[in-house]
Amino acid sequence: MTLNQAIETLNRVEKAVYALNHAMDIMNTDGETVAPKDSWRVRGEAMAYLSGLAYQELQAPETEEALKTILQHRGETDETTFRRAEVLQEDYEDMHVLPMDEYVAYNQLVSDAGAVWREAKENNDYASFAPLLEKLIAARRRYAALKAPEKPAYDVLLDQYEKGACMETLDPFFAAVRQDLAPVIADVAAHPKETPAFLTREFSVDAQRHFSEKLMALEGLNPRRCTLGETEHPFTSGPNKWDVRITTNYRSDVLGSLYSVVHEGGHALYEMGVADELQCTCLGGGATMGIHESQSRFYENLIGRSRAFCVPLLKIMKESFPEQMAGVTEDALYEAINLSQPSLIRTEADELTYSLHVMIRYELEKAMIAGDLTVAELPAAWNDMYQKYLGVTVPDDRRGVLQDSHWSFGGMGYFPSYALGSAYGVQMLHRMEKEIDVWGSVEKGDLSPLTAWLGEHIHRFGKLKKPQELLSAAMGGPLDPSVYTSYLKEKFTKLYHL
Ligand SMILES: [Zn+2]
Structure with missing residues (x-):
């Protein structure tokens, strides 16, 4: 793959991922604000499907090759393009930790858990949220263990929100x-x-x-x-x-x-x-x-x-x-x-x-x-x-x-x-x-x-x-x-x- 082809792939993948994230962002905000309560029953599945499309874009062998190509040519691309490849590479690696079905299932879990938590809080009912929290903790621990088995799991999670925090x-x-x-x-x-x-x-x-x-x-x-x-x-x-x-x-x-x-x-x-x-x-x-x-x-x-x-x-x-x-x-x-x-x-x-x-x-x-x-x-x-x-x-x-x-x-x-x-x-x-x-x-x-x-x-x-x-x-x-x-x-x- 030439550098120009790699940049074209980067542009295309980034556009697709942005559009999917845009849609998921608005769906999530809608669910947290004005959507009727019961709408969560299928929203999670729809959002999970979109997250699967983003997974396919970012995890495609062509994307992997394009990112690698750009990152090997520092100095031959402008600073912004190089940094975009660097950040997308981090996203790629984060996502790559889990197979697609597990990644999609996690996104559905997160969406569902948000709705269950809101009702649990309203009704002061921890017991209804507990099974989902259990699954979320297990999923986060599993992600951390796969991402960096040599590190304490909590350090891997901290680093996701504040680079280098441990x-x-x-x-x-x-x-x-x-x-x-x-x-x-x-x-x-x-x-x-x-x-x-x-x-x-x-x-x-x-x-x-x-x-x-x-x-x-x-x-x-x-x-x-x-x-x-x-x-x-x-x-x-x-x-x-x-x-x-x-x-x-x-x-x-x-x-x-x-x-x-x-x-x-x-x-x-x-x-x-x-x-x-x-x-x-x-x-x-x-x-x-x-x-x-x-x-x-x-x-x-x-x-x-x-x-x-x-x-x-x-x-x-x-x-x-x-x-x-x-x-x-x-x-x-x-x-x-x-x-x-x-x-x-x-x-x-x-x-x-x-x-x-x-x-x-x-x-x-x-x-x-x-x-x-x-x-x-x-x-x-x-x-x-x-x-x-x-x-x-x-x-x-x-x-x-x-x-x-x-x-x-x-x-x-x-x-x-x-x-x-x-x-x-x-x-x-x-x-x-x-x-x-x-x-x-x-x-x-x-x-x-x-x-x-x-x-x-x-x-x-x-x-x-x-x-x-x-x-x-x-x-x-x-x-x-x-x-x-x-x-x-x-x-x-x-x-x-x-
Ligand atoms: Zn804040």
């Missing part, structure tokens, strides 16, 4: 975070603040829906390219930069949805910032989940829970909720959005205690994937760890082990991305502060200079650069957990006058 580096990362933050968390717990009255008022879902539109505009999300749906567990999806879907979940408490929108909006800005020429190629999305979470947690916390953001935030809250927000000052809002107390739900946790929620999942996943913890033992282990790490009693599985969607899509190994992403974000912010007037812009309600900075350093590259290279360039050096913990210590020491 227990050897994550154990000390979490230990350092815990050691640094434990005294601050204890200090804060010893000086509890009362929940301000306005947070206990009723915020109607309709008013919250209108408010979300204003919030998206404030974050700079173009409504022609990004829409907001409603779902059990907020997420971001979308096949390309012109079609990004974020989701939220409305309850009477206004902050839950507010921060879901800002968080998912951060993911959306990343997707929408990837260069046009990378769209619909295998380089057209975020580099890794850790880097993706660095963008979402950047907007959610570093910006969304800053004092400066309270200026534009209070303005739109007063427009949308004039009665509930009457008399509330910027300072009061700042205190309210940074109330720190050990809680049950990860996605609603404050910045300070958040990483403990991730740590619990990390410990449980390690044990499950190693085969040291069974699905039957999981809820009790979950509840014990919430008692031990956070001092809270889990009242039911709905607010316990069933709260997150990740295990239902086989996402064991994903959670550490949230903690890593939070830490990456602080290092990026420190660099950004040296180059642009971050807080002046935020106070004015103009986040565009921040998004432009992130666009320049992270977004536009998609998967073009290798993750480590992209990250250290944006952070100005390697990951240093003490930068993250110092930021939190300083913020909460001030907020709680410790």
Whole structure:
């Protein structure tokens, strides 16, 4: 095969795989948002069939030969084409681990498990989800053992979400975070603040829906390219930069949805910032989940829970909720959005205690994937760890082990991305502060200079650069957990006058 023929094959296969992924992405989002409940009964089979077509395209001997040919000709192709071959080769190897029938069956399992999990959570019925979780764990363990038999299975899974992440580096990362933050968390717990009255008022879902539109505009999300749906567990999806879907979940408490929108909006800005020429190629999305979470947690916390953001935030809250927000000052809002107390739900946790929620999942996943913890033992282990790490009693599985969607899509190994992403974000912010007037812009309600900075350093590259290279360039050096913990210590020491 000549180099030109190989590039033609790459173009053709990539186009086919993109189209199939586009279809599966929309089917999945539809299933998670507006599709009728029972639609899951056949959607999984249809999606599995499409995944089989993608398998055939990517695993064809011609594709294998084309990728090999391009990878042997470094220097004779442009950088983008070479990188596309590299990334597609990784996808090829990932998929190649399983025979086609098993790959297709796994995709159906994931789709079905999502639907069963949603109902199980709604009905607080762990027993109905347990058999599927058992199958998912077995499938993930089998995949890891086949992919890299020489490695611990959990390391193989971690690497799927954050390239290079492994227990050897994550154990000390979490230990350092815990050691640094434990005294601050204890200090804060010893000086509890009362929940301000306005947070206990009723915020109607309709008013919250209108408010979300204003919030998206404030974050700079173009409504022609990004829409907001409603779902059990907020997420971001979308096949390309012109079609990004974020989701939220409305309850009477206004902050839950507010921060879901800002968080998912951060993911959306990343997707929408990837260069046009990378769209619909295998380089057209975020580099890794850790880097993706660095963008979402950047907007959610570093910006969304800053004092400066309270200026534009209070303005739109007063427009949308004039009665509930009457008399509330910027300072009061700042205190309210940074109330720190050990809680049950990860996605609603404050910045300070958040990483403990991730740590619990990390410990449980390690044990499950190693085969040291069974699905039957999981809820009790979950509840014990919430008692031990956070001092809270889990009242039911709905607010316990069933709260997150990740295990239902086989996402064991994903959670550490949230903690890593939070830490990456602080290092990026420190660099950004040296180059642009971050807080002046935020106070004015103009986040565009921040998004432009992130666009320049992270977004536009998609998967073009290798993750480590992209990250250290944006952070100005390697990951240093003490930068993250110092930021939190300083913020909460001030907020709680410790
Ligand atoms: Zn996220």
